[in-house]
Amino acid sequence: MKRQDVTKNVAGKTGLEQKAVAEVLKIFLGEIEAGIIAERSIQLRPLGTFVVKKRRAKMGRNPLTNEPVPVPEHFTLTFRPSRRFKIKLNNKQSKPIKQFTEPGQGSLF
Numbered sequence: 001m002k003r004q005d006v007t008k009n010v011a012g013k014t015g016l017e018q019k020a021v022a023e024v025l026k027i028f029l030g031e032i033e034a035g036i037i038a039e040r041s042i043q044l045r046p047l048g049t050f051v052v053k054k055r056r057a058k059m060g061r062n063p064l065t066n067e068p069v070p071v072p073e074h075f076t077l078t079f080r081p082s083r084r085f086k087i088k089l090n091n092k093q094s095k096p097i098k099q100f101t102e103p104g105q106g107s108l109f
Helices: 003-014 018-039 083-090
Strands: 041-044 048-055 058-061 068-071 074-081
Touching: 003 018, 018 041, 018 048, 074 083
Parallel strands: none
Antiparallel strands: 041 048, 048 074, 058 068
16 A cells, blocks of 8 residues: 555545645654654554664675675665554455365466
8 A cells, every 4th residue: 555545545534624634644654664663663543653773784796696795784664564454464354265166167377
């Protein structure tokens, strides 16, 4: 789902104009970004938590030449879903699989 899809969905559900929703979404995402940079984590209940993790420096390898390459210490962003969100995600009904019982009823491809 893209930002434009979210904007359309929220505008349709709230009755607000898409321009207004797009502006609010832009500000909201900017605040999340600023919060992550300043605080190193941000919690969005009931969705989960964005956490910045520090990765140590290490030696990597160039896959073409197999030469050692130093990888500097850096930060990476991870997402930890909340327990409630994990339960919802894992209990989601998947699309039913169409069963073919007799030859000629259909194809798998």
